Amino acid sequence: MLVLACVPFLIQRSVTASTCTQDDLTPQEKRGKQIYVIGGGSESNDILAYVGDSSIEVPGSALPCAGCHGLSGKGKPESGVIPSDLTWEALTKPYGVTHPNGRKHPPYTVRALELAITRGLDPAGNKLLAVMPRYQMSSTDLADLIAYLKRIGETKERGVADDAINIGVIVPAAGPLSSLGEAVKATTSALFAEVNKEGGIYNRKINLKFVETSESKEATAKNVRRFIEDQQIFAMASAFTAGAESEVSSLMNELQVPLVGPLTLKPEIGHPLNRYVFYLVSGLDDQARALVNYFARNSNDLKNGAVILLPEGGSFETVVNALVDQCRRVGCGSMEKASYVREPFDGAALALSISRLNRNAVFFLGSNSEALSLFKEAAKLQWVPTLYFPGGLGANDVYDAPPVFNNKLVISLPSSPSDQSAQAIQEFRGVAAQYNLPKNHVASQLMAYSAAKILVEGLKQSGKDLSAANLIAALERLNEFRTGLIPPVTYGPNRRLGSRGAYVVVVDLDKKTLVQAGSWIKVE
Amino acid sequence: MKVSFAVVIFNLLLWPSYGVVINRDGAPGYATFREANSISTLKTSHQPAQKRSRVGGKVRYACPMHPEVTGRQGGRCRKCGMALRPYKTETTAASIPTDPATSLGDPEKTVAVRNIPDVLVTDQNGRRFHFRSDLIAGKVVAINFIFTTCTTICPPLTATFRRVQQELETNGNDVQLISVSVDPSTDTPERLHDFAAKFKAGPGWTFVTGDKDDIDSILQALGVAVADKNDHTPMVLIGNDAVGYWTRTYGLASPLAITKQISIAKTAR
Numbered sequence: 207m208l209v210l211a212c213v214p215f216l217i218q219r220s221v222t223a224s225t226c227t228q229d230d231l232t233p234q235e236k237r238g239k240q241i242y243v244i245g246g247g248s249e250s251n252d253i254l255a256y257v258g259d260s261s262i263e264v265p266g267s268a269l270p271c272a273g274c275h276g277l278s279g280k281g282k283p284e285s286g287v288i289p290s291d292l293t294w295e296a297l298t299k300p301y302g303v304t305h306p307n308g309r310k311h312p313p314y315t316v317r318a319l320e321l322a323i324t325r326g327l328d329p330a331g332n333k334l335l336a337v338m339p340r341y342q343m344s345s346t347d348l349a350d351l352i353a354y355l356k357r358i359g360e361t362k363e364r365g366v367a368d369d370a371i372n373i374g375v376i377v378p379a380a381g382p383l384s385s386l387g388e389a390v391k392a393t394t395s396a397l398f399a400e401v402n403k404e405g406g407i408y409n410r411k412i413n414l415k416f417v418e419t420s421e422s423k424e425a426t427a428k429n430v431r432r433f434i435e436d437q438q439i440f441a442m443a444s445a446f447t448a449g450a451e452s453e454v455s456s457l458m459n460e461l462q463v464p465l466v467g468p469l470t471l472k473p474e475i476g477h478p479l480n481r482y483v484f485y486l487v488s489g490l491d492d493q494a495r496a497l498v499n500y501f502a503r504n505s506n507d508l509k510n511g512a513v514i515l516l517p518e519g520g521s522f523e524t525v526v527n528a529l530v531d532q533c534r535r536v537g538c539g540s541m542e543k544a545s546y547v548r549e550p551f552d553g554a555a556l557a558l559s560i561s562r563l564n565r566n567a568v569f570f571l572g573s574n575s576e577a578l579s580l581f582k583e584a585a586k587l588q589w590v591p592t593l594y595f596p597g598g599l600g601a602n603d604v605y606d607a608p609p610v611f612n613n614k615l616v617i618s619l620p621s622s623p624s625d626q627s628a629q630a631i632q633e634f635r636g637v638a639a640q641y642n643l644p645k646n647h648v649a650s651q652l653m654a655y656s657a658a659k660i661l662v663e664g665l666k667q668s669g670k671d672l673s674a675a676n677l678i679a680a681l682e683r684l685n686e687f688r689t690g691l692i693p694p695v696t697y698g699p700n701r702r703l704g705s706r707g708a709y710v711v712v713v714d715l716d717k718k719t720l721v722q723a724g725s726w727i728k729v730e
Numbered sequence: 731m732k733v734s735f736a737v738v739i740f741n742l743l744l745w746p747s748y749g750v751v752i753n754r755d756g757a758p759g760y761a762t763f764r765e766a767n768s769i770s771t772l773k774t775s776h777q778p779a780q781k782r783s784r785v786g787g788k789v790r791y792a793c794p795m796h797p798e799v800t801g802r803q804g805g806r807c808r809k810c811g812m813a814l815r816p817y818k819t820e821t822t823a824a825s826i827p828t829d830p831a832t833s834l835g836d837p838e839k840t841v842a843v844r845n846i847p848d849v850l851v852t853d854q855n856g857r858r859f860h861f862r863s864d865l866i867a868g869k870v871v872a873i874n875f876i877f878t879t880c881t882t883i884c885p886p887l888t889a890t891f892r893r894v895q896q897e898l899e900t901n902g903n904d905v906q907l908i909s910v911s912v913d914p915s916t917d918t919p920e921r922l923h924d925f926a927a928k929f930k931a932g933p934g935w936t937f938v939t940g941d942k943d944d945i946d947s948i949l950q951a952l953g954v955a956v957a958d959k960n961d962h963t964p965m966v967l968i969g970n971d972a973v974g975y976w977t978r979t980y981g982l983a984s985p986l987a988i989t990k991q992i993s994i995a996k997t998a999r
Contacts, residue, residue: 257886258984262893268928269889273881284882285964337886337982477920699879699916 231357238354241347243277245270253347255339269339271351277675279358287337293359302329319352363673365440371406371665371672372413372438373398374463375654376430376445376454379418386446389647390654391416394443396641397658407662408670415439423450427457434461441665441677443467444657446650458482462674464681466664467657469650471597472524475703482674484681486657486692486704487620488729491528494569494596496708496727497618498529501567501594502538504723511539512567512594513560518545522571525596529569532729546572553579554586561589569594574603581607590614598711605718615713621692622709622722630690656689660704663687693726706730846951849944854922854937861948865936866971870996871906872988873967874981875954876937877913878925883964886982888929891966893985895932898992905992907935912954912962914945970995 231239240246245253245266253266274289276282281289288306290296296303297314304310311330314322318329326333326340343351365372375394377387398412406412417433420426427450433439434457445468447454452474458465459480466484473485488496502508514529516522526543533541542563546556557580560568568591570577577595584590585608598617607615634655637643643651660681665672667680682701686694695704707728711720805814848862859865874891876884891907898905909926911917917925922937931937939945949955956962964981968991975998979991 255889257889258893258982261985262889264885264889264892264929269885273885282882284880284960285962287883287964289882337883339886477918478924700918700921 232353234350235354235357237347238350238352239358241266241343241351242271242354242358244272253341253343255341257339258336264339266341266343274337277673279355287335289338292355294356295359297355316352319355320348323348323351363440365438366672367410369406369410370413371410372415372440373661374415374417374433374437374439374442376417376419376426376442376447376468378446378448379420383446383448385644386647386650387418389644389651390444390446392641392643393651393654394658396637396643397655397662399641400637401662407665408672410672419446419448419450423447423453426450427453430454431457431461434463439463440672441465441661441674443661444469444654455480455483464661464664464674464677466661466681467653469653473703475701479700479702481678481702484660484697484702484704486653486660486695488703488706488708489620490525490597492703492706492729493598493618493620493708494525494528495532495729497569497594497596497616497710498532498538499536499727499729500616500710500723501592502533502536505538505567505592507566508537508539510565510567512541512569513563513565514541514543514569514571515556515560516543516545516571517548517573517576519548520571525571529596541569548572548576551576551579553583556580557583557587557589560584561587561591566591567594568592569596571596578603578606581611585610592616594618604713605715607713607715609715611713612715613712615715616723617711617713617720618708619711620705620708622711624709624722624725625691625693627688627690630688634691652691656692659689659691660684660687660695847944847947849940849947851938851940851944851948852919853939854919854926854931856919859936859938861938861940861944865906865908865938866969868972869906870904870970870972870992871908871968872992873908873910873952873969875912875949875962875965876909876925877911877959877962878917878921879913880960880962883982885929887964888925888931890981890983890985890988891935892929892931894988894992895935897985897989899932905934905996907931909935909937910948910952911937911939911945912949912956912959914939914942966991968992968995970998973998 241253245255245268255264255266255269256262257264257269271292274282274284274287275292276289279292281291283289290303290305297319299313302310302312309328309330309332311328311332314329321327322329322334322338323341324343326338328334375390377390378384379387395414398414401407402411415433415437417430417437420429426447440463442458442463442465445454445465447468447470451468451470451472455465455468455474457463459482462482464482464484467486468483470485471490473489474480474483475485501512512533514526516526530541533539542565544560544563553576561584570580570593572580577593581593590610592614593611594616596618598619604615634652663684664677664681667683668676669680682697682699684704685696687696687704688694693705693707697704707726709726710723712723714721801814846862846866848860851859851861851865853859865871872891872894874887876887878884888909891909895907898907909922911922917939919939922939926935926937938948946955952967954963954965954967966979966981966988967976968979968988969976975995977991977995979988981988
């Protein structure tokens, strides 16, 4: 009788709860959700799972509930195994449940559910399917998990309503980069306004919201976290994070917010993969590899090898490794590493010591001003090596290099005007005119515009039933997707960098222009 | 290695529906071979392993639904009333092989099991192997089929395999365990490494990925190729390459059932 008495109470609870959204999860329900999704409880109490005849013990994290029953609780059938529907409504059907294999039982109660989880028995005392593990967990963890099970299936995806999707963009704070921030805001607003004008995506309008970076990377991460939670952000399109790239991308992973197109020279694409962050174009490492390929193909002096010249104390480890590794792969002679002191920088001494290494190719990882000083001192010594700059040289002062370096400065770029289709440029110009977009920071505008277009494509491909998991799956299906503004992007289960490779561009000092040398160099 | 009659009998009685024997010439009972490809029939089929009695084994009759009920020819089950069917009991693994003449199988079906391709594959540590010559040739092996993004049956399959490995270790392990990824384009060695680590896979257990075409050729040869990876069978293939003995068992069965099949394979001649 006691058992029966519980049921109306539980049903009543679930009805009152059904008006809530995920945000209303109590702390206990949130802890329960964590157990459900990742199989981990409070740190002091490990959760263990027992499979088969109970002789198999594995950590709960190897067999979390969500693995079989899905984030929605409805179950993910696979290879003939049909996991039960765990939504509270299904578990507590007043007339009980009859499973496809004929197993019948009365409605679940809290106590019955505890027995199912810990002993593998349904309310009728039947054994559950052998693949359903028995879990050993503390009574607190068990109570938390059951509290969440009463709510599973009612919870909605953060930032997704029937008529709206909340999308966020990270822009630079007021300060030296504020005009860049304004340009990016204007471009993304214009694109999403166009999307909304056409009826949105599955009748959902895009609510675009902006958050600014802060004075430190920790403060930026904190800002972004508060922004996502307070503003209920579903996904992000482009991010200018000013040094907080790493913090922001781990935040996306933690909060499960897909981010398309963060602007960075150091995309984090290694193992373990951050599934939530999708990059558009190659960073320094892949560009360095493309430059090595170019060097190996075009230099007639491979036997002398090359020098990698880098400032002391910077974080150039991965790019140096990429240069050395790629050189080994394509066979371009030996790579010698040399570093120099930045403060004070002595261009004359550096040029002298490097010229004595007798190499005619230098991969340079320092700054613009250091490079210019080096050119001038090298020219005085009549030492004119070919200089390679992974990731390019910013600003126009590269044209101030001594004339002897004409066609000797080789730069990599992750995208070039040759990627741009007439149609896409026409569309962008149309939008720019209509929304009166700023005339500066056009390259950044194109990146932000491309990121937003890729996100829109992902949202469309996700279908009406939108969730972060569906969006990620849809983005992973993009293959050679053309924005018409940047190289075509391809993602996959192990791939988060849209286009891997670079263009190589040679500096023509006479005409003060950049000349693209050959076609796209692919890096795999 | 010697296996007592009792062990074999116990095994046959306990798991009549799971052990499907492919003889040294590679000819299985056709019906049982088919059953092994479908888990629903694997789970519900209560047919004894051998449909027909064999020379060398004493013939008994058992209920197809209740293998513990045995009796004489023409008898009926006291539990369900079904007619008892012929059922072999006293035999050793060595005498199990089917007489090709009476086999219901099409020999072509199983030639593939012997023609395991010697393609280059990569393990969870990034090492390269030749699949047949390095991992199978001359060994007793147990092979299951997984992919790392499969969250419903692969974790329990792998946990079961881990338990099998522990059982084997206590008996001085000389069995090669292999988990072949059915989604090689996604399953990089790093992913396999993490997956293996999650289940504490020990040495002697190789997770295999590689070029999709190569892996597909392995799956074809082992008779487990499916169009959709989500339909892959939760099956363990157990083989003794030295004598050409292969058998299949249900991968979500108890670890004990699998180790039994492995010990039978070990003693096969």
